[in-house]
Amino acid sequence: MYLRSLTLTDFRCLRELSFEPDPEGVTVVTGPNGTGKTSVLEAIAYLATQQSFRGVPRESLVRVGATAAVVRGVAVAGERSVSVDAEVSLATRSRMLVNGQPVRRRSDLDNGVQATVFTPEDTEVVRGGPAARRRFLDDAVALVTPVEAAHIETVERVLRQRAALLKRSHGHVNGDLATTLDVWDQRLAAAGTALSEARERVLSALAPEATETVTQLTGSRTAVGLTYRRSWNGSLEDALAAGRADDLVRGTTLVGPHRDDVELTLDGLAARTHASQGEQRTLALALRLATHRLATHRLATPPVLLLDDVFSELDHHRAASLLATVPPGQTLLTTAVPPPPTVPVAATIVLGQGAAA
Amino acid sequence: MPAFSAPVQNLVDELGRLPGIGPKSAQRIAFHLLKVPSEDALRLAQAIVAVKERVTFCPRCFNVAEGDLCIVCADDRRDPSVVCVVEDPRDVVAVEKTGGFSGRYHVLQGALSPIDGIGPDQLKIGELIARIEPEGISEVILCTNPNLEGEATAAYLARLLQPLGVRVTRIASGLPVGGDLEYADEVTLGRALEGRRVVESAAPAQTRPARADQG
Numbered sequence: 001m002y003l004r005s006l007t008l009t010d011f012r013c014l015r016e017l018s019f020e021p022d023p024e025g026v027t028v029v030t031g032p033n034g035t036g037k038t039s040v041l042e043a044i045a046y047l048a049t050q051q052s053f054r055g056v057p058r059e060s061l062v063r064v065g066a067t068a069a070v071v072r073g074v075a076v077a078g079e080r081s082v083s084v085d086a087e088v089s090l091a092t093r094s095r096m097l098v099n100g101q102p103v104r105r106r107s108d109l110d111n112g113v114q115a116t117v118f119t120p121e122d123t124e125v126v127r128g129g130p131a132a133r134r135r136f137l138d139d140a141v142a143l144v145t146p147v148e149a150a151h152i153e154t155v156e157r158v159l160r161q162r163a164a165l166l167k168r169s170h171g172h173v174n175g176d177l178a179t180t181l182d183v184w185d186q187r188l189a190a191a192g193t194a195l196s197e198a199r200e201r202v203l204s205a206l207a208p209e210a211t212e213t214v215t216q217l218t219g220s221r222t223a224v225g226l227t228y229r230r231s232w233n234g235s236l237e238d239a240l241a242a243g244r245a246d247d248l249v250r251g252t253t254l255v256g257p258h259r260d261d262v263e264l265t266l267d268g269l270a271a272r273t274h275a276s277q278g279e280q281r282t283l284a285l286a287l288r289l290a291t292h293r294l295a296t297h298r299l300a301t302p303p304v305l306l307l308d309d310v311f312s313e314l315d316h317h318r319a320a321s322l323l324a325t326v327p328p329g330q331t332l333l334t335t336a337v338p339p340p341p342t343v344p345v346a347a348t349i350v351l352g353q354g355a356a357a
Numbered sequence: 358m359p360a361f362s363a364p365v366q367n368l369v370d371e372l373g374r375l376p377g378i379g380p381k382s383a384q385r386i387a388f389h390l391l392k393v394p395s396e397d398a399l400r401l402a403q404a405i406v407a408v409k410e411r412v413t414f415c416p417r418c419f420n421v422a423e424g425d426l427c428i429v430c431a432d433d434r435r436d437p438s439v440v441c442v443v444e445d446p447r448d449v450v451a452v453e454k455t456g457g458f459s460g461r462y463h464v465l466q467g468a469l470s471p472i473d474g475i476g477p478d479q480l481k482i483g484e485l486i487a488r489i490e491p492e493g494i495s496e497v498i499l500c501t502n503p504n505l506e507g508e509a510t511a512a513y514l515a516r517l518l519q520p521l522g523v524r525v526t527r528i529a530s531g532l533p534v535g536g537d538l539e540y541a542d543e544v545t546l547g548r549a550l551e552g553r554r555v556v557e558s559a560a561p562a563q564t565r566p567a568r569a570d571q572g
Binding site (some may be wrong): 105107146147150154157158160161162163165168176177179180182183184186188 | 435443469471472474477478505507508509512513516517542543544547
């Protein structure tokens with residue numbers, strides 16, 4: 001699918017912006033720092049997910065001094081065009097309309113805008129703690145196997161309920177509490193095992209794609225290893241039972257999908273400790289692009305590819321390979337510096353004068 | 358400085374405590390009540406007083422009742438051996454509307470939710486267990502909501518009830534009748550697929566001659 005037009009009103013620092021990105025090529029969003037380049041990508045991603053990819057509350061999307069931010073987009077897939085309108089209001093509830101109809105659940109957005117986002121913060125997936133890798137993986141699960149995404153929320157809710165129960169117990173277990181804990185453990189074991197299995201399936205689909213992408217980006221054959229590390233052995237229900245005494249003392253659940261991790265390797269060496277910064281960035285980008293390919297496969301049409309500040313992350317050679325690597329489809333990228341001459345720019349949006357060029 | 362005089366502010370505050378009523382709605386209702394004739398407003402007040410004075414909970418099943426037993430427990434045509442366990446009196450109304458259940462109820466008055474401080478002791482669970490033997494209950498239908506807390510409550514009850522030798526069943530989940538598949542959410546449709554059944558090819562024998570007649 002592609003985004004035919006985008007209109008922003010009072011979104012972040014952008015008072016008013018309206019433009020039509022190139023349908024199938026690269027649209028470059030440029031301008032000095034602080035003019036809202038990333039905000040343009042953030043707005044498109046908001047139409048896709050109803051969330052900011054910067055992980056901030058919705059209210060911060062509203063321009064300071066304004067009362068509501070509005071994002072309007074028209075998505076085109078095949079012969080079908082779908083309007084997606086989002087309003088983030090400080091006074092009333094935020095709302096979202098697809099073809100004028102209110103969005104009630106996540107799948108209502110399926111016919112609208114789909115997007116893959118890469119930002120400089122993605123390097124955390126390689127360099128940072130396990131939470132960043134779990135978040136990346138859960139994004140990928142939601143994108144590639146949306147049915148499994150329900151487990152993500154179930155696990156979070158059971159963990160909150162279980163934590164409340166553990167804290168309430170003050171470390172003492174009577175028969176009643178033990179039975180209640182059993183019941184929550186059963187829920188956690190079912191949803192947790194399903195989530196870990198979904199993540200493992202996505203990882204094994206991602207690995208060959210990531211290997212291919214890294215190889216194309218670097219120009220030399222590099223094997224990407226993605227190994228899921230569960231925080232338990234055997235059945236999760238048994239592990240929860242075995243860890244119960246510890247959990248009661250600590251007031252939190254110590255095993256489960258929320259403690260799992262992914263080991264990333266490049267040619268067998270741990271990327272977190274052995275790869276250079278450049279290699280880590282390349283791997284992070286390759287992981288996103290691999291998800292993009294899987295999503296393209298599932299949707300039978302590429303999502304809009306949003307690349308934030310990608311040239312500051314890569315040298316010219318890799319930047320050029322990057323655009324040769326991505327599957328054909330609409331791409332929007334931001335840059336403060338002129339893009340390398342090898343990049344086939346189809347359209348340019350210059351920010352900074354408060355209007356689009 | 359308060360925006361309204363004390364009685365108005367009190368009314369707004371009290372209305373704002375009701376479920377589903379936000380501060381704006383509370384204000385709107387309060388000013389509506391100020392505007393309508395006294396007798397209309399007093400009728401509402403009296404209805405609230407009447408409900409609190411006359412309506413109690415059934416001592417057997419904890420459904421709402423007027424006087425002693427609730428309307429279901431007081432009906433001796435109901436089958437005492439089957440009990441349908443629900444979270445809330447509103448769920449009794451919902452099941453009653455089906456007309457497909459002829460047993461009695463047990464209202465838990467909530468579902469397990471440690472976050473909200475609701476454990477087994479806050480629910481009418483002990484009271485349910487105490488009913489099994491004296492009433493000769495042979496089947497308990499767990500009819501709690503199909504969400505996380507409702508499922509946990511059902512699982513908890515199943516653990517307590519199974520050792521007592523009663524048949525414990527759980528309502529099925531699946532697609533709403535009369536709906537379209539394409540409007541079903543993924544989770545519901547997934548559950549409906551899991552709970553699929555073999556179609557009985559039970560074409561009754563007497564339909565054959567009928568078709569032969571047509572042909």
